[in-house]
Amino acid sequence: MTTPTTTPNSQNELHVVLGGGQIGDRLTNLLAASGKHVRSVQRSARSESNPRITRVSGDITDHAFAEQAIAGASVVYDTMNPQYHQWPELLLPIARGALHGAQRAGAKLVALDCLYMYGRPSGSMREDSPRNPCSKKGALRVELEQLRMEYHRRGDVAVAIGRASDFFGANLANAVFSPRFFKRLLAGQAVEVLGDSELLHSYSYAEDVAQAMATLGAHDVSFGRVWHMPTPPAETTRALCERFARELERPLKIRTAPQFVWNLGGLFVPFMREVAEMNYQWQVPYVIDDRLFRETFGASHTPIEQAARETAEWARQRFARNRLAAHRNQVAARSNVRA
Numbered sequence: 001m002t003t004p005t006t007t008p009n010s011q012n013e014l015h016v017v018l019g020g021g022q023i024g025d026r027l028t029n030l031l032a033a034s035g036k037h038v039r040s041v042q043r044s045a046r047s048e049s050n051p052r053i054t055r056v057s058g059d060i061t062d063h064a065f066a067e068q069a070i071a072g073a074s075v076v077y078d079t080m081n082p083q084y085h086q087w088p089e090l091l092l093p094i095a096r097g098a099l100h101g102a103q104r105a106g107a108k109l110v111a112l113d114c115l116y117m118y119g120r121p122s123g124s125m126r127e128d129s130p131r132n133p134c135s136k137k138g139a140l141r142v143e144l145e146q147l148r149m150e151y152h153r154r155g156d157v158a159v160a161i162g163r164a165s166d167f168f169g170a171n172l173a174n175a176v177f178s179p180r181f182f183k184r185l186l187a188g189q190a191v192e193v194l195g196d197s198e199l200l201h202s203y204s205y206a207e208d209v210a211q212a213m214a215t216l217g218a219h220d221v222s223f224g225r226v227w228h229m230p231t232p233p234a235e236t237t238r239a240l241c242e243r244f245a246r247e248l249e250r251p252l253k254i255r256t257a258p259q260f261v262w263n264l265g266g267l268f269v270p271f272m273r274e275v276a277e278m279n280y281q282w283q284v285p286y287v288i289d290d291r292l293f294r295e296t297f298g299a300s301h302t303p304i305e306q307a308a309r310e311t312a313e314w315a316r317q318r319f320a321r322n323r324l325a326a327h328r329n330q331v332a333a334r335s336n337v338r339a
Contacts, residue, residue, distance in 0.1 A: 014039060014072045015217070016107070018060060018098050019079035022172050023112055026210035027077055028053060034214070041069045060097035061090070070101030075217040078111040084137065084274035091140050092147060099151050099159075108158040108223060110216045111148055112209070115163055115288065117141040120280050124287040127163075127226045135277045145226070152224050160222040162213055164229045165288045166281075168240065169206030169307070170314035176237070177203075177244070182315035185244060190253040194275075195282020197238040197254055202288040204231045205307040215297055227293045230301040234287040240308070247312030 013036065017028045020042040028040045032052040040048075045057035058065040060080065070076055078098040082090040095111070102109040116138035117131045133139045145161065152159040168177040176193060184191050212229035216222040238254060245252035294300055301307075 013037070013074040016041060016070050016073040016076045017079060018069075018076065018094075019081065021079065021081060022167060022174065022206060023209050023213065024077075024079035026206060027079060027213050030210050030214055039069070039073070060101070061093040063097060063100045066097040066101035067104045070098075070105045070107060073102070073105045073107040076102045076105070076107045076109045077213055077217060078109060079213070081112075087137055087140055087274075091144060095144055095147055099148065099157055102157045103151070108160070108217065109148075110160045110162060110213055110222070112213060113145070113161050113163045113226075114141065115165055115286075116278070117145060120284060121286060122284075124289045125228070126289045127228055127292055134280060137274070137277065149224075158223040160216045160224070161226045162209075162216050162229045163226060163288075164204035164209045164212075165202040165231055165286070166204065167206045167209065168203045169311050171318075172206060177240075177311070179315075179318075182244070182248075182312075183319055185250050185252070186248060186315065186319050188250060188253075190255040191241060192255050193237050193241065193282075195237075195256065195279055197241070197256060197282075198236050199282065200234040200285040200287055201237050201282065202231050202234040202286060203237075203240060204229065204288075205302050207307070207310075208301050212293065212299065215299055219297065221296065227296075228288050228290045230290050230293055230299055231288050232301050232304040232307065234285070235304075237282070240304075243304070243308035244312050244315075247309050248316060 015031050015036050016039045017024050017031070018041045020028070020040055024040070024042075028038050029050075031038045032050055036052065038053050040053060040055045041060065042055070042057055043059065045055040048055045056069055058069060060066050060069065076098060078095065080094050080098070082094065098109065098111075101107075115125055116135060117133050118125050118129050119132040119134040119138055121129070131142045131145070133142055148159045148161060151157045167175045169175075172178060181191050208230050212227075216227060241252055241254060290301075302310075
């Protein structure tokens with residue numbers, strides 16, 4: 001992703017990233033690589049060797065902890081996203097914790113968001129598209145936007161919201177193009193997709209999403225509005241699968257799970273029940289309009305050919321190592337049996 005040349009923030013400023021998942025870790029590393037001091041806040045912290053990154057753990061819904069975790073920050077990035085089945089319980093409380101901490105610190109807040117509040121689209125989705133949710137999770141996202149923007153309107157916290165479509169990229173456990181997808185593709189097995197693979201669908205490259213969050217945090221014009229982050233032009237899910245198959249030099253076989261399978265599985269597995277509710281996204285063209293971001297910041301997405309190549313190279317390296325380790329274990333086991 002390319003971004004405009006800007007006057008950098010003071011390298012002494014503290015940037016706080018809330019959440020260490022699919023975007024949070026990328027954003028933390030990106031900010032640190034640009035020379036900023038970063039505090040990563042997660043429920044469970046891990047060790048860190050980069051001197052520019054400090055990791056702390058705790059529950060952001062505890063407002064006393066939120067104040068401590070965000071103290072001293074100039075910009076806060078809220079990338080937190082609980083498991084689907086926990087949204088009714090946690091989605092708004094964690095957002096309130098982030099807003100409370102940012103308000104006490106006098107920090108600006110950049111929030112990562114999705115597209116669920118628009119519901120079933122009848123055309124490309126723009127920042128001013130009607131909020132017309134057709135799912136429980138979409139209705140919660142409408143409440144979340146209202147909560148954040150109310151803080152901004154009151155002057156409590158300067159808030160910018162960045163929205164992306166479904167992610168693709170390296171090591172995304174909760175995505176259509178997950179490690180499971182690439183393991184099956186590399187093994188010559190049928191890959192699993194949701195809905196109609198022949199419909200146009202926007203997929204956002206995770207590296208671009210992290211870069212776009214950093215861009216929003218660096219510009220005063222970002223705050224007080226919603227932005228659709230740079231995303232490659234929509235193509236069919238099959239077309240993106242074909243790109244990965246070509247890069248990995250594997251034949252492509254696609255399998256789509258019928259809706260009734262998700263409905264049946266949802267009787268027993270909360271995650272499957274929640275995913276089934278969102279299948280409408282793959283039953284119609286699902287296209288994001290990112291022109292406002294590109295025209296305002298002079299930024300663009302990573303070319304789709306490059307993004308697919310980088311993602312496939314990650315999969316090749318990761319699962320080639322796994323296969324080599326498995327082969328070595330098998331050889332060792334046979335040697336032990338002979339001994």
